[in-house]
Amino acid sequence: MSDILTMASFFSGCGGMDLGSVGGFEYLGKRYKKNPVELVYSNDFDGKISELHKKNFSHQIVVGDIKGLSISSIPSHDILTGGFPCQSFSVVAQNPKRLGYKDEKGMLFFELCKILKKRKPKVFIAENVKGILSANRGQAFPLIIEEFGRAGYHVDFKLLNASHYGVPQKRERVFIVGFRNKAHLKNFSFPTPTTINTPTPLSAVLEPEDAIESKYYFSKEAVQGLLNTKNYLSMNKGRAQNINEPCNTVAAHLAKVSLNSTDPVLKINGKYRMFTPREVARIQSFPEKYALLESKTTNYKALGNAVPPVLMWHLMQSILRALD
Numbered sequence: 001m002s003d004i005l006t007m008a009s010f011f012s013g014c015g016g017m018d019l020g021s022v023g024g025f026e027y028l029g030k031r032y033k034k035n036p037v038e039l040v041y042s043n044d045f046d047g048k049i050s051e052l053h054k055k056n057f058s059h060q061i062v063v064g065d066i067k068g069l070s071i072s073s074i075p076s077h078d079i080l081t082g083g084f085p086c087q088s089f090s091v092v093a094q095n096p097k098r099l100g101y102k103d104e105k106g107m108l109f110f111e112l113c114k115i116l117k118k119r120k121p122k123v124f125i126a127e128n129v130k131g132i133l134s135a136n137r138g139q140a141f142p143l144i145i146e147e148f149g150r151a152g153y154h155v156d157f158k159l160l161n162a163s164h165y166g167v168p169q170k171r172e173r174v175f176i177v178g179f180r181n182k183a184h185l186k187n188f189s190f191p192t193p194t195t196i197n198t199p200t201p202l203s204a205v206l207e208p209e210d211a212i213e214s215k216y217y218f219s220k221e222a223v224q225g226l227l228n229t230k231n232y233l234s235m236n237k238g239r240a241q242n243i244n245e246p247c248n249t250v251a252a253h254l255a256k257v258s259l260n261s262t263d264p265v266l267k268i269n270g271k272y273r274m275f276t277p278r279e280v281a282r283i284q285s286f287p288e289k290y291a292l293l294e295s296k297t298t299n300y301k302a303l304g305n306a307v308p309p310v311l312m313w314h315l316m317q318s319i320l321r322a323l324d
Helices: 016-022 047-056 105-119 140-150 182-187 220-228 277-283 296-305 309-323
Strands: 005-010 025-027 030-032 037-044 079-082 123-129 154-161 172-179 264-268 271-273
Touching: 005 016, 005 105, 016 037, 016 079, 016 123, 016 309, 025 309, 030 309, 037 047, 047 296, 079 105, 105 123, 105 140, 123 309, 140 154, 140 172, 154 182, 172 182, 172 309, 182 309, 220 271, 277 296
Parallel strands: 005 037, 005 079, 079 123
Antiparallel strands: 025 030, 123 172, 154 172, 264 271
16 A cells, blocks of 8 residues: 555544554564654543653644544544543452443443544454453443444454563453444454464563662562462462563552562562553553653553553554555
């Protein structure tokens, strides 16, 4: 495809979908070529995370609630992307219980539909957690697919595992792709896994242990508390990762990770520690040139919510072939 396609991004966060769609970056010694895609608009509600986006993209993100946007102010675009809020659909979000589309955050996908109806891009890509498939006893997801259809799109979806595409993380997410032209959907297929039998191990992205600051290690008291917990292994606590395999999913609350949670941690030379922000960025497949903020909390939150750029790059390749 020789023509440049314009793209508008919503719920953009730190730009994982944006970077993967545009391409032109290196990760673990491999070059992911530049795609004929130009980012012309981005929007996110979180001002702090938007600062991370601003540091890494020349395009200035629009900070604000998507419900307050003037659709007429959004430039026309060929591609729309949006990882709409997932808290309402996550299987771990049990307090409160999963409200799905009945929850205010869960209904934000309707805002994407409004934009699709008025701006009519050629294709959209939406992303959410695996739990969206079963939310509201399985009632939410068919409604979402139906609404995208009412917006004028022919839709397909699939659960993709990031570790099948060169990302050192067993991250499973649902991707929904919709085309205005039915012929484009017929030409489309989700990307073929590239590393399903040869996954990238966690060890490929870890910092040398002698370079890790002491603040990332758990205290002796925290470790002893874990060891004193009866059946802590069967309770899934202190989830020390096998560095010879892809990591378990990193999440947005890594800044508050503890050995009493189910978040992935490291146990190296008998010592437990959390991941550094740069390690999380690498686990998510962000390139070394991707700039981080001074605030560890914001880095963890932004990176934990992001779509892995390498996975998104593979998906965009499939979409470009369908549009060609």
